[in-house]
Amino acid sequence: MQSQTHIEAWESSTHLLADRLLIQDWLRDLPWQVVAPEFLAQEAHLLPVVLQLDELEPPHRKEVQQQLAMSDPSKVAPAMLIGSDLSTGALARQLARHVTVTLSDGSHALLRLADPEVFIHLLWVLPLPHLASLCEAARQWSVPLMGEWFELQFDNRPEPAWDTLSEESSIALVNVGLVNDVLATLPEPGGIKELWRTGQQCNQWLCTAQTRFGLTDAADCVAFARHGVLLGNGFTHHPVLAPHLETAREIPGAYAQQTAPISQREWNRVIADIEQSSQKRNAS
Numbered sequence: 001m002q003s004q005t006h007i008e009a010w011e012s013s014t015h016l017l018a019d020r021l022l023i024q025d026w027l028r029d030l031p032w033q034v035v036a037p038e039f040l041a042q043e044a045h046l047l048p049v050v051l052q053l054d055e056l057e058p059p060h061r062k063e064v065q066q067q068l069a070m071s072d073p074s075k076v077a078p079a080m081l082i083g084s085d086l087s088t089g090a091l092a093r094q095l096a097r098h099v100t101v102t103l104s105d106g107s108h109a110l111l112r113l114a115d116p117e118v119f120i121h122l123l124w125v126l127p128l129p130h131l132a133s134l135c136e137a138a139r140q141w142s143v144p145l146m147g148e149w150f151e152l153q154f155d156n157r158p159e160p161a162w163d164t165l166s167e168e169s170s171i172a173l174v175n176v177g178l179v180n181d182v183l184a185t186l187p188e189p190g191g192i193k194e195l196w197r198t199g200q201q202c203n204q205w206l207c208t209a210q211t212r213f214g215l216t217d218a219a220d221c222v223a224f225a226r227h228g229v230l231l232g233n234g235f236t237h238h239p240v241l242a243p244h245l246e247t248a249r250e251i252p253g254a255y256a257q258q259t260a261p262i263s264q265r266e267w268n269r270v271i272a273d274i275e276q277s278s279q280k281r282n283a284s
Contacts, residue, residue: 048114073147133160217252
């Protein structure tokens, strides 16, 4: 992925793709085209929309550009820009095929593909044939993140497929919201690659929380994954934390609630203990 300015992203794009839930305060009279398969027509108000940029009147173009400007780097623009050779209607129909995806258990998940903070994780969550299928409607995608725009182009794409996801990919997809919750508690990544690495690490710790320790509460899972990323292996056995993990099996929410008040001084002792134990293991 290459970084680009907002203007470069705009000028190289033909359409805007937006998650309707993120643009509720935008102008209502823009020429939106709903991205909705027929069987979800009744849910169109929850589904993505596309907008052809060259159809915008000058005042509307200025308004949309202002909405996409990230003057605050901590805020993510609420839409993506894409370049496509398809008409707006054909683009919407092509993208509509990917609004839902079949998980490994046979259930169907709604894919928030137009939310930039979800889309960026799809690049490591989805297998390459699925990514090829999702992105085949456009030649170029510009994704806003961390105060910048990043251009995504797919070269040497594999044969596209939109079939049932594996169990591993299904779990990672379901966890994307929690991954972002964990990331929000961590130092900001130094770039896209670090974001992907940390996101995958968060997902691995979330899976450990859910399967090995039987945590069901979202706040517990987020707290556990945060501690895993920051402290590494060994924290689950520490006497300060282990009792709270055991309690959370019976009382959802207990781990997050009981570890939140721990002082920085006590955390420093926990970190020192874990490092000392790790050194002993490595020396033996």
